[in-house]
């Protein structure tokens with residue numbers, strides 16, 4: 001299996017404060033990886049380090065091939081027209097595919113002579129995505145491309161990414177606060193919390209490995225309250241556990257598979273819990 005991106009013991013600090021600490025992860029080629037975490041978790045710092053905008057203070061990060069980056073804020077120049085934006089992209093990117101860029105924007109109905117400032121937020125995001133893709137990267141890194149977009153535009157961007165990944169060898173790493181936006185498109189999950197990687201793995205594998213157990217509160221004090229508990233809560237006489245492991249420890253629990261949002265939230269609320277199944281599985 002080819003690894004598109006690998007970080008080993010990665011650390012980045014701003015002055016004395018570590019924004020990333022001992023981060024290790026690997027993303028296989030061809031995956032669409034979701035990078036989620038709360039404000040200040042270190043997502044932008046990680047993405048900047050991956051694309052070479054920041055140098056690590058510890059450990060290392062490596063990308064197989066070329067990476068393209070779509071930044072969080074204003075990745076385009078407002079005063080440029082769409083056509084001028086493409087000209088600018090062509091000058092910066094040696095591997096630029098002009099026919100692809102022009103055809104993609106025409107297909108989306110975005111006029112070449114329109115100023116960027118006069119495009120909708122969704123159209124601006126599509127132009128920025130086109131510029132990033134026209135450089136024919138092996139790894140596309142997107143920092144919150146869906147922020148400030150309405151649900152329809154968010155859906156269009158994610159669908160565009162799915163089409164691109166289906167059409168060519170491309171790995172995508174995309175950060176977002178909104179897990180629901182990522183569920184249909186992403187097949188790899190990275191949870192970053194307080195500058196540390198809590199989860200990195202195949203989403204289907206992660207979902208198959210986590211259960212939500214509900215039952216009488218006293219069960220939570222028994223053998224089920226074991227090492228696999230990611231998060232536990234009690235309401236009245238009932239306990240609810242999110243556990244890592246596919247077997248039900250006691251038949252009195254009622255068990256169901258965890259969904260992606262529950263899984264992410266459970267890890268975010270339990271900074272000490274970690275699930276890193278992929279680290280041992282993915283080898284270059």
Ligand SMILES: Nc1ncnc2c1ncn2[C@@H]1O[C@H](COP(=O)(O)OP(=O)(O)OP(=O)(O)O)[C@@H](O)[C@H]1O
Nearest residue numbers: 014015018019037038039040041042043044045046
């Ligand atoms: N240029 C900087 N100088 C000093 N501290 C910084 C700088 N950039 C980020 N930080 C700090 O590093 C930590 C990680 O920030 P980062 O922007 O990477 O997080 P994030 O997960 O992308 O957050 P958000 O979701 O809010 O965009 C935060 O504590 C932040 O305050």
